[in-house]
Amino acid sequence: MVTLAEVARHAGVSASTVSYVLSGKRPISGPTRERVRASIERLGYQPHAGARALASSRSRIIALMVPLRTDMYVPVMLEIAVAVATTARAHGYDVLLLTGEEGPPALRRVTGSGLAEAVILMDVQLDDGRLPVLRGSAPPAVLVGLPADPAGLNCVDLDFAAAGALCVDHLAGLGHREIAVVGGSPGVYARHTGFAERTLCGLRERAGHLGVGLLHRPCDGSHDAVAGVLARILDERPGVSAFVVQNETAVEPLLALLRRTGRAVPEDVSVVAVCPEAVAAQASVPLTSVAIPAQELGRRAVERLFARLTDPGGPDATGVELLAPVLTVRESSGPPPARPVTGRRAGTPSPPGA
Amino acid sequence: MVTLAEVARHAGVSASTVSYVLSGKRPISGPTRERVRASIERLGYQPHAGARALASSRSRIIALMVPLRTDMYVPVMLEIAVAVATTARAHGYDVLLLTGEEGPPALRRVTGSGLAEAVILMDVQLDDGRLPVLRGSAPPAVLVGLPADPAGLNCVDLDFAAAGALCVDHLAGLGHREIAVVGGSPGVYARHTGFAERTLCGLRERAGHLGVGLLHRPCDGSHDAVAGVLARILDERPGVSAFVVQNETAVEPLLALLRRTGRAVPEDVSVVAVCPEAVAAQASVPLTSVAIPAQELGRRAVERLFARLTDPGGPDATGVELLAPVLTVRESSGPPPARPVTGRRAGTPSPPGA
DNA sequence: GGACCACGTCGAAGCGCTTCGATTTCCTCG
DNA sequence: CGAGGAAATCGAAGCGCTTCGACGTGGTCC
Structure with missing residues (x-):
């Protein structure tokens, strides 16, 4: 495995310089920057995620808790999950998959260990057992769904x-x-x-x-x-x-x-x-x-999460966002018949023979 | 955040002792062990995931790449994913969710940075673009699916x-x-x-x-x-x-x-x-x-992965495992009719009026 | 023309954990 | 009864990265 130090040596600079080239947190001259970039490319350097998380105390991972149950809305769930992953990646974050089964302890585990910086919860129930862990703002969280009492929580859902x-x-x-x-x-x-x-x-x-x-x-x-x-x-x-x-x-x-x-x-x-x-x-x-705008829900959830991570006082950092529903008229609705239909009207296939 | 050192101080032992209590890699006397355990409990200590990954070079994370496409088998995919997550947790591992969209670079990224120790791939195509990254055994991997040439790969699938x-x-x-x-x-x-x-x-x-x-x-x-x-x-x-x-x-x-x-x-x-x-x-x-035994596929994939992580030479560490299909007879199949049915037989509802 | 200020770079100090000797204590055995 | 060894614990050295203060260097200002 290639380390920062090796890149530094190869480029003839100090380790901190390489780090600053990567993070851009301090100005580095054009030539140096290019030399470092070339060495990184040349050696195929990839920063070690754990070391990074340790030093910066930011894991660049968010956790997503999906319901384990399969009695409802499976495609919607997957679509939301994929949208979450895609949007998170666009922000440079990865997504950790948690199953609802593990419940509140899983939330504590991943946030308490610094594994995940924040969590997104799906399939929220009106009085969800996971809410107490999230009240206030212990770990930053966004719910896809709306519990009975959303006070102090950050929620997105279709209205x-x-x-x-x-x-x-x-x-x-x-x-x-x-x-x-x-x-x-x-x-x-x-x-x-x-x-x-x-x-x-x-x-x-x-x-x-x-x-x-x-x-x-x-x-x-x-x-x-x-x-x-x-x-x-x-x-x-x-x-x-x-x-x-x-x-x-x-x-x-x-x-x-x-x-x-x-x-x-x-x-x-x-x-x-x-x-x-x-x-x-x-x-x-x-x-x-x-x-049901699954993708939009996933996307907004992540965006609210980052809004909150970047600016805890910002507009999207707390509160509830309900997406306005849109009804599309297709071919299945029309005026009721003049006289109500009360029974069967046409033949059905004959019942199966033995 | 509570650290190992604080636990050690609280329990009146050295940091390494606490570490050994946690890992069990060296014998610790009963009383000491209990004292340490009590301190951990008392202080609500949780090991820092990044630090752990850095020191041990094991992240305890596996990556799961799910297809982004939604044109097929969505519930099956979710079921496999959930089974993977559940089984991985039972082994003390977490699961990182990758979308197929990112392709081979994503695999390099998460394994090269030490974020994930191994990967599981779903929706494998006969000549999958992700295979070259996996040939041999660069990062340990298990495919759910069977490519055209599975040589050197570890695969599970229904036959x-x-x-x-x-x-x-x-x-x-x-x-x-x-x-x-x-x-x-x-x-x-x-x-x-x-x-x-x-x-x-x-x-x-x-x-x-x-x-x-x-x-x-x-x-x-x-x-x-x-x-x-x-x-x-x-x-x-x-x-x-x-x-x-x-x-x-x-x-x-x-x-x-x-x-x-x-x-x-x-x-x-x-x-x-x-x-x-x-x-x-x-x-x-x-x-x-x-x-289609989705759960079983997810479970077996993870188990093969761990078999390989623990014993790279073991029986499940490489090769292809095809689950035998089971046909269940229900009510939709029977002998063909004596004379073939060639056209419509019963009425259909009248076409919609304007 | 000396004081001052960016700018660009370096060195070193951690981040919290694991792990490898080394050390101490207490048995056991010849 | 002393040597040898196992058991239990400690200390210290990293793992690879970020970050902060310090340090030259050259230009600017009166």
Whole structure:
């Protein structure tokens, strides 16, 4: 391994000079700088990360805690993670991957040992167990998500409440009076995952305002689960003419089931999703949807983190940033039918023979 | 920040004694050990990662390079990544997240700077640009995937060729004589991604042996793309009675389309998938499938890496490990119909009005 | 023309840890 | 009963880097 000292010797200067060429923290004359650069290149020198971290007490690493669970939003999670890594690299930082499983101790470990300078947390729950470690500003942190009490925390998220409201606005504007919400898996609600609850609040609040009926059902992503939930919804509220879906994996099953039971989208029922653009655009009926801007979330999280690392008093150094939701109208939403569709209309394939 | 020296002072011993208590590399008497442990606890001491890495020249970090692309197998990738992180932690290591985007320089950077001791690569292509950096054993590395020439490399993967053969065996055993393969997106093949090509080889080879017709078509995951591919397949080879799908996102669209065109699964056509268990089990028709053991792959990759770090001459320290594929029969495969189904049989919903 | 000030460079002192003798103490054995 | 050795501990020398004060050197100012 090539060391700073060897580069210095090769270039005929002192070690500190090489260091200053690298960091630019003191002026070095043009010729010297070039000579040093040449030696670095020539010897293939790479500064030792550990030594650097020790001497400067900055590791140039941030930790990213991703949920271990796989019951929700997997592609979104990966997309955020990749965006975080990419953005961090652009700032000269690397990213350490932590699984949610390890919980608060992992945060203490990586920050307490100086391994990571700061952390980004995903999949934040309303009353997250990791929050106490972060309150105040023990280790600098940014949450992707919004807990119940964000005081003293730095958070970025999509404004899911506004997203919910937007969906209701859109559908109510088209004339729908009864809306059903197909939510994430029950576990998501049981854990009080922020985004799910907030969407629901937004939906309910706006529906209440507009006098629109709203029925919410959590739902697993399996075809059978969707079938069950759909049947129950149609049974309880035959007047439902629109669905809001907040569950990527339930989208296709729902569309398939509606089709199979003779309900045309959007002529008979409208469907609006809260999901990534890619999912909405690729669905069997291109979906009117509120996008989940995964990449943007990852990017902003890192940027807020660096804003805070550089200037702890700056505007982005604390507080909550909610990205405004955008609803894109595609082909899955339209006015409700003149007369509600109450039952099946077209044939289905004959049941499997034995 | 609490240092080793402070712990030593607090416990009334020398710094080296504390270090030996921590590492266990020299015997320390019971009482002393306890006293030191108490001081560590009391002061909340955490060893400084950088200092440790510098002194021992071991960072206790491995790098994981995940593909940036999102055109394929996203949930599988995340699952592997999480398994890698979890397994590495069990060995006392942390995981650095690298995106494929940075390519070979990133590998040089993290290993050359001593940041990571070793690397794990995902999404390996047959002639991967990152391989030259790894040949021989410059930095210890394990690939999840299999390049064209694995000489001198350490690889783990599902035996996709065997998986392909297994699918053909199963279908041919049921009596099918014409099989269509719905593959990954065209980009996957254009990049010569190992697993896709290997599956295809396995399929072709076995089909050739058994005298079964095989038609392969790459396919994007969007509903429209699947519709196009399906139409072309049925047009070219009306005799096709079975499909092998190696594309998670194409599974539901395919099932929906078959249903819509009046082809019952498995009565009229059989479908076999190469995909994660969860996808197969949750599909609208539970799929006969060859599982992609994402977790197992991540786990084995890390274990091989540590085998190599501990004993460079050991059995797992080099070479290729291919996991045997397992085909699980579910409800989507059965004997072909007595007479081939050549066209649509049942009605579809009327086309959308303007 | 001597005092002063950048500018560019060097030397040395750590950063917090590991690790290798060296040292001390206490047994054990012939 | 003294030599030899094992067990337990200490001290010091780095690991490779950053950073601070010091030190020439040349130009500028009155």
